[in-house]
Amino acid sequence: MKKYTLNPKEALILDNQIEKQLSSYRSRKNKKHKCMYKGCNKSAVNSHTISKKISLTSISENGHLKQFKSKRDYQKQNGKSLSNDTVGLNDATTFKGFCQNHEDLFKNLDNNTTRSSLEEILLQSYRSVCFSLFNTKSTDIYFGNNNIIDNSLTVNKLKELLELDKEQIEISDNKLMELYNEINKNQFHGFDIESKLLESYKSSLEDYINSYNFNAFEIGDEYNFCEENCQIGVLYKKLNNQIPVALLNHHLLKIGEQYTLLLITVIPYVDSTEIYWIFDKNFYKHLSKRWNTITDKLINILNMLESSMMLCENWYVKPAIINDMPKERLEIIEEDIYFINERDLFADYDLSIFDNLRLIFIENEINIDSVSEMNKINKIVQRKDYNYRLNEFNNQISDIFPLKN
Template sequence: MTKKNKKVDPGIEFDNSVDKEIFKLRNKQSKCMHAGCNAFAISSHSISRAISLGEIAKDGILLTPKSERKYPDKKYFIGDIGYKDASTFMGFCEDHDKKLFHELDRHSIQTYMDIVTQLYRSISYNYSIDSVYLIAQIRVLERLMETHENVVMNAMHKNHSMLSRLENLQTRLSDLMQKDKVKQEVQDPFSVNRIQASNIGIYYKKLNFQVPIAINTKYMYRLSNEEFELFVINIPYKDCTDFLVMFDLEYSKYFHSFLEYIFSSDINILNYIERVIVSSENWWLKPEILEHHSDLKKRIIQEDLYFLIGNEKYYDISIFDELRLSLISDDPKFDQEREKLTLLPEREPFEKRKKEIQQKMAATTLRLFED
């Protein structure tokens, strides 16, 4: 029998270090994330339920990516979720949830404080969600410990490093929220705002129309032995939208030209949002958007979600048809945008695509764990 570790909580002792690690993560999840608060967390929203999610819901329902595990396959599909459950996480106690995010639940972004507070809210969501994934992964990796100890320990180290980066960003954003200068109003929210503070890079723009999808997601990037993230947040309101992107300023050279292109026009932002839909899982969409598409178009979009098509800046199918029409003109430079409204691209058969991506993912995962 494995030697027991020392008690880490009165009345609790563990047979192995994995159980101890999971207990620490779960205990942290159950407490309020606000520094110095030990009250129990409630189910918080990372996107305002009152003035955002409720505005795009139909009869209280939104659409979101879901997965269904059926051995040996995993099926992705777009399903219903109640807007009261969308974007939720165990993050803050009831008192701090109200105090910290009161203004964000009353109006769209107006001040730099609103920007920082929303980013703090979004990072907290990502930390909570990733902690849940990590707990599940630890259990899977535990089974490989005896035969592949080095691989398992390396994988756990990478996951903990990611959580540490998120926690560090949380702290920096929390510190920024204490500074008076962030209380100033954003002078021109409908222009591109480039913000640098506490070694954090932020791009922000308010759109004067509703993009009917809420997004709170992050993309992982890897360069040599370094890992870093790009965070994307889209918040729709009744008649406008707040679009934000955040990254660690240390990696700005990798994102600068890319983000300059994305934020250079409203149609580029819309194109990127459509790309996010088929390359991430944390979004909540107005149901009517897909209801108006043909069955074939919906099937292609749903299959593309399964393959999580990269995080480039462009998607070859129009998802927001009416909105796209309102943003383009008869200028020839928009020919490609008009084609997306009527033409559907050809895809390889689903099973062939699935086999190819499974082989690619297996090779990538093994390489990442062994590096």
């Protein structure tokens, strides 16, 4: 892969402009969004994907949660660093999802911690899919569908979109297009694959929820959904412990020769936690096997969630989890989280995020490797030099976001 040919400062300015556009698109103040529900044309309000009242509040401190945020950083060669940030309850998990009428669909989810029908499980899955779609689709909408790859976007149009002016950046047209192509190929094409998959998950769930007559029945602690008439499979489990993270991640997986998307949703309550896996039913056999191994032990569930957190940043955690973490470990995590090329969703991360739960879980379980679990808390780890890692990242990123032929 070619390296950026702009100097770091120029690259950073351009990158900042792109980020600025994206965040104003996603902003809670943007009134242009329509309801995502099929056929509805009303304006979207700010929707929580995870209930503020019965879930987010249960892990908040003084109305706040913590998340990791990408920050501009001139010191870093890539111009970015990830660090932890405080976020208010009104912003956590919020997106411009649905109109006020369609928000009512989720009323039960926002009032009860117990699922009383399959419909509720599917509605939460639907809401999670829409959240991910909203966040991946914004690049698509803003910059047009693969305009760059098709070379139909002109330099002038690009400058206009990015609100670049001459005083801000001295950049030749060729350089600008070259840089933008790099960013687009890496990041936006990845988003493009993801948003197409999410689009199909969304419409499949919508069709099923609309056509099926659901009966109310108490969903137990586990539920596996895999039906002939729905393209989506859902695996659901409720734990009797609180894992203090609200998580709405999605992961692009390569299974065999095919790319597919696994969504992981975690909803914490005062004394319990719901976990959802939402995916293409074609991969049910493969993923349910993994799910069974993981959900067999609480420590394995914790490990899976920590791995997910280190690969995708759509999560909000109880502030104490970050605030009480040893400083040295937090620094390593803040650097590691950028290098997604180094880890695998189904392999354990070698540092602990939830120390207290880890200690409780390993004490209560037999047949686990408690030495390696304790090492995640106590052992001093060594990482390779930052620039070496960045170089590896740049070389490998196209494997994570496969390019078009």
